[in-house]
Amino acid sequence: MADDKKRIDVPTGTETMGHEWDGIEELNTPLPRWWLWSFYATIVWGLAFMVFYPAWPMLSSATKGTLGWTSRGQLEQELAAEQAKKAPVLKALAATPIEQLPNNPALLQAAVEGGRAAFRVNCVACHGSGAAGAKGYPNLNDDDWLWGGDLKAIEYTITHGTRQPDHDATRFSQMPAFGRDGMLKGDEIHDVAAYVRTISHQQKADAAARRGGAVFAQNCASCHGAGGEGNRAVGAPRLTDAIWLYGGDAETIQATVTNSRFGVMPKWGGRLDPATIKMLAAYVHSLGGGEGAAPVETAAK
Amino acid sequence: MVSPSDLTGVTKPKSLYAKREPVFPKAVDGRFRRLKWAIMAITLTIYYVTPWLRWDRGAWAPDQAVLIDLAGRRFYMFGIEIWPHEFYYVAGLLIMAGVGLFLVTSAVGRAWCGYACPQTVWTDLFQHVDRLIDGDRNAQIRLQNAPWTASKIARRSLKYTVYLAISLATGGAWIFYFADAPTLARDFATGNAAFVAYATVAILTATTFLLAGFLREQVCIYMCPWPRIQTAMLDEKSLIVTYKDWRGEPRKRGTKKATLEDLKLGDCIDCNQCVAVCPTGIDIRNGPQVGCITCALCIDACDKVMAQVGRPRGLIDYATFEDAKAEKAGETPKPVLKTLLRPRTILYFALWAAIGLGMLFALGERTRLDISAQQQRNPVYVRLSDGTIRNAFTVKIRNMETRPRRFAIGLEGLSGATMWLETGARDRADRTVTAEVAPDALGKFRIFVIAPPGEETRDEFAFTVRALDPEGGSDSTKAVFERP
Numbered sequence: 001m002a003d004d005k006k007r008i009d010v011p012t013g014t015e016t017m018g019h020e021w022d023g024i025e026e027l028n029t030p031l032p033r034w035w036l037w038s039f040y041a042t043i044v045w046g047l048a049f050m051v052f053y054p055a056w057p058m059l060s061s062a063t064k065g066t067l068g069w070t071s072r073g074q075l076e077q078e079l080a081a082e083q084a085k086k087a088p089v090l091k092a093l094a095a096t097p098i099e100q101l102p103n104n105p106a107l108l109q110a111a112v113e114g115g116r117a118a119f120r121v122n123c124v125a126c127h128g129s130g131a132a133g134a135k136g137y138p139n140l141n142d143d144d145w146l147w148g149g150d151l152k153a154i155e156y157t158i159t160h161g162t163r164q165p166d167h168d169a170t171r172f173s174q175m176p177a178f179g180r181d182g183m184l185k186g187d188e189i190h191d192v193a194a195y196v197r198t199i200s201h202q203q204k205a206d207a208a209a210r211r212g213g214a215v216f217a218q219n220c221a222s223c224h225g226a227g228g229e230g231n232r233a234v235g236a237p238r239l240t241d242a243i244w245l246y247g248g249d250a251e252t253i254q255a256t257v258t259n260s261r262f263g264v265m266p267k268w269g270g271r272l273d274p275a276t277i278k279m280l281a282a283y284v285h286s287l288g289g290g291e292g293a294a295p296v297e298t299a300a301k
Numbered sequence: 302m303v304s305p306s307d308l309t310g311v312t313k314p315k316s317l318y319a320k321r322e323p324v325f326p327k328a329v330d331g332r333f334r335r336l337k338w339a340i341m342a343i344t345l346t347i348y349y350v351t352p353w354l355r356w357d358r359g360a361w362a363p364d365q366a367v368l369i370d371l372a373g374r375r376f377y378m379f380g381i382e383i384w385p386h387e388f389y390y391v392a393g394l395l396i397m398a399g400v401g402l403f404l405v406t407s408a409v410g411r412a413w414c415g416y417a418c419p420q421t422v423w424t425d426l427f428q429h430v431d432r433l434i435d436g437d438r439n440a441q442i443r444l445q446n447a448p449w450t451a452s453k454i455a456r457r458s459l460k461y462t463v464y465l466a467i468s469l470a471t472g473g474a475w476i477f478y479f480a481d482a483p484t485l486a487r488d489f490a491t492g493n494a495a496f497v498a499y500a501t502v503a504i505l506t507a508t509t510f511l512l513a514g515f516l517r518e519q520v521c522i523y524m525c526p527w528p529r530i531q532t533a534m535l536d537e538k539s540l541i542v543t544y545k546d547w548r549g550e551p552r553k554r555g556t557k558k559a560t561l562e563d564l565k566l567g568d569c570i571d572c573n574q575c576v577a578v579c580p581t582g583i584d585i586r587n588g589p590q591v592g593c594i595t596c597a598l599c600i601d602a603c604d605k606v607m608a609q610v611g612r613p614r615g616l617i618d619y620a621t622f623e624d625a626k627a628e629k630a631g632e633t634p635k636p637v638l639k640t641l642l643r644p645r646t647i648l649y650f651a652l653w654a655a656i657g658l659g660m661l662f663a664l665g666e667r668t669r670l671d672i673s674a675q676q677q678r679n680p681v682y683v684r685l686s687d688g689t690i691r692n693a694f695t696v697k698i699r700n701m702e703t704r705p706r707r708f709a710i711g712l713e714g715l716s717g718a719t720m721w722l723e724t725g726a727r728d729r730a731d732r733t734v735t736a737e738v739a740p741d742a743l744g745k746f747r748i749f750v751i752a753p754p755g756e757e758t759r760d761e762f763a764f765t766v767r768a769l770d771p772e773g774g775s776d777s778t779k780a781v782f783e784r785p
Contacts, residue, residue: 030319032523130679141683241686288693288749
């Protein structure tokens with residue numbers, strides 16, 4: 001590959017580079033000059049870029065660039081723009097009482113979408129990412145509501161939580177620990193559990209259940225209703241349906257009666273702004289079990 | 302051509318960078334020039350006029366015959382409307398264009414480059430502007446070397462103004478493919494069009510001005526990848542512009558007809574007309590080369606000269622290497638049709654036609670109504686108070702007609718099940734629900750389906766959709782109902 005191998009290629013009249021690979025030689029075809037100029041232009045572009053934008057890494061930062069642009073600044077700008085875009089919706093939400101939300105389908109839709117996002121941030125820890133809940137944490141997809149399932153009731157529950165100490169407006173009730181506090185004896189608890197399983201159609205009535213009926217009427221009916229239909233004013237669950245927060249088997253029911261349950265939910269008023277709480281309520285309401293306030297039906301058109 | 306004496310000496314020092322040699326192609330007339338005119342007229346007309354053609358699609362869709370609606374994600378082409386999910390038609394067209402290029406190249410060489418390539422068409426147009434303003438080749442060279450007098454400045458200004466006008470029209474026409482042309486034209490003129498419209502026009506005007514006005518053959522030789530690929534596409538059976546050196550050599554300038562036989566000279570009289578007319582400034586007599594776009598203007602020029610000196614035409618001609626060899630050996634070359642029809646071209650054509658027919662068939666068979674259902678997976682099922690099980694589905698209905706339509710969504714299978722739309726109410730749940738979908742739109746509906754608890758954990762069923770209008774139409778999609 002020495003230079004002395006350079007020669008003129010006969011067919012083209014072009015100088016060769018002096019290299020040869022298995023008889024193949026490279027022609028020294030000059031680059032067009034505009035190409036060279038394009039190359040210089042990219043260098044100028046690069047230098048200008050370094051002047052205008054952050055470029056040179058220093059010890060603990062980088063050169064600032066004369067335009068003052070930063071990626072963080074751009075992000076902040078975009079976030080501000082996003083905030084500005086959402087502002088009218090948030091303002092409208094704040095001004096609309098929640099029970100009137102269904103009258104404005106576009107706003108309701110925006111609220112549901114916003115609620116979906118807020119739910120992921122605040123609620124999934126207990127209620128799960130699909131709002132299906134877990135043992136002790138209500139499934140928000142179903143049609144069973146402890147404290148009421150219309151928009152207003154849901155908003156109230158989210159705002160004030162349940163069984164929050166030192167909060168007057170909170171949803172509060174307390175089931176006695178019938179076993180632990182000695183109000184009912186072991187066989188009475190066994191009987192009342194059998195009775196509850198009967199009225200929820202999980203087993204056929206037997207002697208124990210019949211005895212349990214009397215225990216129920218005396219101890220439980222005041223909150224859970226004479227027929228076990230529940231009472232939303234005190235968050236007493238309906239005992240006749242197929243939905244069990246802690247489980248519907250005899251053992252779990254006996255444990256509940258013995259020790260009682262005291263499910264709590266944080267109060268979100270003060271932690272989240274009212275508009276966000278409305279959005280959360282609208283989202284939870286939209287999951288399929290929301291009660292009342294049936295929105296405009298598209299099929300009615 | 303280098304004379305052998307150049308080869309003996311020490312190599313001359315050479316710059317790494319070469320200044321562009323300006324090319325001043327001479328005007329020429331002939332059959333290929335006329336073909337080039339015709340193709341230029343057709344292609345430019347198609348390009349500039351197409352966006353202005355109207356096509357009545359009713360009240361709900363644009364009236365532009367060809368429209369690429371990026372914002373609405375629709376592509377309208379006369380009676381055909383392409384949705385994003387039908388993008389395979391566009392992919393098919395691209396494959397057809399690719400295979401078509403292979404077909405043309407293997408059959409007739411770089412015919413695309415010579416006649417239809419936009420770079421060629423606009424360069425040709427600009428070269429004609431040069432001739433109109435500066436005169437033909439010799440006048441252009443004189444003007445190039447002349448000092449900068451007022452007259453030269455005036456001519457140059459006029460020429461660049463015309464360049465700019467054509468470039469502006471070219472860049473301007475492009476944007477009309479992407480929006481309603483009359484509206485956009487008005488908005489553009491009054492300064493109300495989107496920034497992207499102005500930016501696009503500015504960029505395309507600049508590139509047209511630069512590429513067709515100044516870089517010209519440099520694009521073909523240095524920027525375009527296609528000539529490099531073409532070397533692989535051509536073979537000895539491809540029709541390309543060929544100089545028949547066995548007939549032309551040895552060449553002698555100004556040879557008289559009478560002395561031709563005596564001196565055993567070739568037909569080439571070295572008049573250099575083939576070089577003078579070449580838009581890329583090459584000498585075809587050096588054999589096939591990357592700069593040759595096979596526009597065949599040299600054939601026109603040479604044929605004219607051959608007629609003048611009384612020799613048969615075709616010293617430079619479209620010929621295959623095999624033909625050239627046969628002709629040299631005194632045989633008659635194959636007829637053109639036979640050259641074009643050979644296994645390779647037939648295979649390319651078959652492939653090209655198969656894709657085209659397949660797309661036409663698919664276009665004829667496609668429905669304008671489509672339903673799909675996606676089950677909500679989190680949670681998969683919900684147990685309700687009365688013990689029934691509820692599943693949620695997102696049902697999508699594509700209404701590809703350009704009018705609003707009402708549909709009945711029904712359940713097929715899944716006995717005892719009812720459903721309701723998210724916007725409806727459970728107490729009115731039924732086996733069918735109705736929904737309206739806007740024209741040319743995708744309707745998304747969240748549907749709750751409830752069914753009694755059962756033994757089966759998976760129950761297969763189907764959502765059906767039926768159009769509630771005289772034209773009708775229906776579709777269905779499979780789905781699964783899941784239980785604990």
